[in-house]
Amino acid sequence: MVDSIQAQPRSAPADGEPAPTRSRWWPKRKLNSYTAAPLLMISINLVLFLLFFIWPAVIGLNYSFTSYTGVGTAPYVGLDNYERLVNDSAFYAALWRTLIYTGAVVPLTFVASLGTAYLLVSQHSKGKTVTRVIFFMPWLISPIIAGVIWRWLFGENFGLVNFVLTELGGKALPWQSNANLSLIVVVIAATWMGTAFNMLLFVAALKNVPTSYYEAADLDGANAWQKFRRITLPAIAPTSFIVVLLSTLHTMKEYGLIFAINAGGPGTENNLIVQYIYTTGFRKAQIGYASAASFVLLLILVIIAVVQLLASRRKGS
16 A cells, blocks of 8 residues: 555646745755865865964963973963063063064165165166066075074174175174174164065055056156155055064064074073063973963064054055
8 A cells, every 4th residue: 555655656736836846955056166175275274273373372371371381280370470571671671672673674674675676666677587586585595594694794703794894904893792783783684584575565566556647747747756755655555554564573573583693692682572482481491471471472463463554544544
């Protein structure tokens, strides 16, 4: 009886009646390569971001409330590490030197990268492709290698600069033992490295400025400075904001270049905030305290980024 019922064919719908629809538990549009590939790429980046950024940040935040030394347990101490930072003169000294270093490097990098890019897009420049590759080479060099190069150039007893000075009848300068001269060397090296990548950003921005603007300015009799001030700078304002923001964040986190040039010396005179965190955490085995200093630095970087973003939006409105 059951078999006979199951064997009966389904009756066709009568004229005018809608055809029965089968319920679906999945979307009609199937996943194809055009949608699967972006989702796959995003998922890989998301996993890497969570694994190498979010998870270490969570661990560091947890350590900042402990007296962890890198070995054994991590006793909870609450806000003691942050209270200790408030009264730590060495932390304030490192932070102040970091601000001075950043205040010197960022403007110099901006001017050098914009000037180089302006020359490379000029109609009167020759060999632009080769020159662009040469100027981009510093970005491809490791900060440690670059630091060794600059340390060799400005060495006190074996440096090329002092050799040239003495050959010209001058006096060798204490590039490594004088704190101010040592900081100047680091600023010059950081500017040299940071100019390369920012130059490419400015080259792309300058090429996107409509030439009709300059043609109209020529008809009005504007000189080169007026065209640069009234046309070029406003047109590349978004790129300028990105360059300043990225340069500021990168400079305040600089470690490898400074370590290779003078290791924060002489002594601890040029210890920046990242060198201070490294010394506290790994050499003094105060992981919890160094984690607290790291999160204070993170808060400072976030504040700087937000302030620059608000200033950029207000200027653009």
